[in-house]
Amino acid sequence: MKQKVIFGPAGSPVDYKGAAYKAPKYISEEGLDSYEYQSPYGVRIGESSASTLKEESEKHDVLISMHAPYYINLCAKEESKLDKSIDHLIAAARAGEWMGAYRLVFHPGAYLNRKPEKAMEISRNTINRLFEELESEGIEEFTFAPETTGKRTQLGNIREVVELCASFDHFEPTIDFAHIHARGRGFLNKKEDYNCIFSTIENQLNIDILHCHFTTIEYGKGGEIKHHTLDENDYGPNIDDLLSNLIDNGWNANIICETPLRDIDSLKMKKKYEEMI
Known part of the structure; x- marks a missing residue:
């Protein structure tokens, strides 16, 4: 990598008009x-397009990750929904292998009015089934990346995600x-508020590069409501606090911008970072 913290958009750039699998050139030129x-x-991308994405990303030195379908629930109550979740993850792993995605991001699921411990137990069983099917399919190059979730009814607080990993x-x-900010109803208000997140990760995992999502966000009693742009100052968290923590603690990180202005705000984040180092 060119630097310890890198930046990029979640999805194609706002003003980009081409095929998504050919976006790396545009992203690099930005x-x-x-x-x-x-x-x-x-997962609707075929092997040919995914292979083109890999070639383009390697040519233009753009690190690729992939967000898997939203329909995944590792702890669904119905066996048919667990089967479909496994199918979605297998499809993502297959496409990810074609495109050279270093992370396969997915939302772990929802508690569905059960105790979190029970949801975690079912999730672990589902992952074991997933691995068995991946082996039978001959898919070997994959790294799944469960995402911390924004609603309090969802499986995926920081402790649960780290435990799965x-x-x-x-x-x-x-x-x-x-x-994390929305789930905690405004939890991240200053630099020190990030310490418990990083200490939880450091105590249990050995990570070469931390895969991150960032946006400012509107939240309510139940957690996440809506993503906002960096310039909408009524909403947190503050990107400066995160960047300061990453720099002070020597983290390698890939920050994927999920604001409505995904590449534009990603460039703003990068500019801030370069001014801070």
């Missing part, structure tokens, strides 16, 4: 270094700081 390819409503090989966390 001055960004990473790109999270989006498959929220099903500590329990399985081929698992690394996606730390969505906005989701």
Whole structure:
């Protein structure tokens, strides 16, 4: 990597008009270094397009991650929904292998009015089934990245995500700081508020590069409501606090911007970072 913290958009840049799998050239020319390819409503990219994405990303030195479908729930109550969740993750792993995605981001699921401990137990069983099917499919190059979730009814607080990643090989966390902020009803208000997040990760995981999501966010009693841009000052968290923590603690990180102005705000984050180092 060119620097310890790199930046890129969640999805194609705002003004980009081409095919998503050809976006790395545009992203690189903007001055960004990473790109999270989006498959929220099903994995629809074929091997040819995914291979082109890999070639383009390597040519333009853009680090690729992939967001798997939203429909995944590792702890669903119905067996059919667990089966479909496994199918979605297998499809993401297959496409991710084609495109050279270093992380496969997904939302772990929802408690569905059960105790978190029970939801975690079912999730671990589902992951074991997933690994068995991946082996039978011959898929080997994958790193799943469960994401911290933004609603209090969802599986995926920082402790749960780190626990899943500590329990399985081929698992690394996606730390969505906005989701943590919203889930905690405005938890991240100053630099020191990040300490418990980083200490939880450091105490249980050995990470070369921390995969992150960032946006300012609107929240309510139940957590996440809406993403906002960096310039909408009524909303947190503050990107300066995160960057300061990453710099002070020597973290390697890839920050994927999820604001409505994903590449534009990503460039603003990068500018702030370069002014701070």
